[in-house]
Amino acid sequence: MHGRHHHRSGCAPEMASTERSTTRVQLEMPPQAMERLQRLKERTEAASYAEVIRNALRVLEALVDEHEKGSEFALKRPDGETIAYKIFV
Numbered sequence: 001m002h003g004r005h006h007h008r009s010g011c012a013p014e015m016a017s018t019e020r021s022t023t024r025v026q027l028e029m030p031p032q033a034m035e036r037l038q039r040l041k042e043r044t045e046a047a048s049y050a051e052v053i054r055n056a057l058r059v060l061e062a063l064v065d066e067h068e069k070g071s072e073f074a075l076k077r078p079d080g081e082t083i084a085y086k087i088f089v
Contacts, residue, residue, distance in 0.1 A: 063087055 029037070037049055046052045063073070073085040 037052060040046070040052050040056075041049060044052060044055070046055070066073075067088050073087055074082050075085045076082045
C-alpha cells in the first residue's frame with residue numbers, strides 16, 4: 001500500500017515497495033544543518049546521508065538508554081585527562 005502523509009514536523013513518510021519494508025522520509029533542514037550532515041558524510045566516509053542519519057540514531061539511542069539508567073558520561077583526552085561530558089542538560 002502506497003501512501004503519503006504530511007506531518008507538521010516537516011517530515012513526509014512514504015512507504016516504498018522493496019524487498020524489505022522501508023519508509024521514505026523527506027527532511028527540511030536549514031543550511032547550517034545540511035552543511036553539518038555533508039561534513040559528517042565526508043568525515044565518516046558514509047555512502048549516503050541516510051547512512052549518516054541511521055548511524056546517528058544508533059548512537060543517540062545508546063546514549064539515551066545509558067542516561068535513563070543513570071550513567072554519567074566522560075571523555076578521555078589524548079593527554080590522559082578525563083573530563084565530565086554533559087550530553088543531556
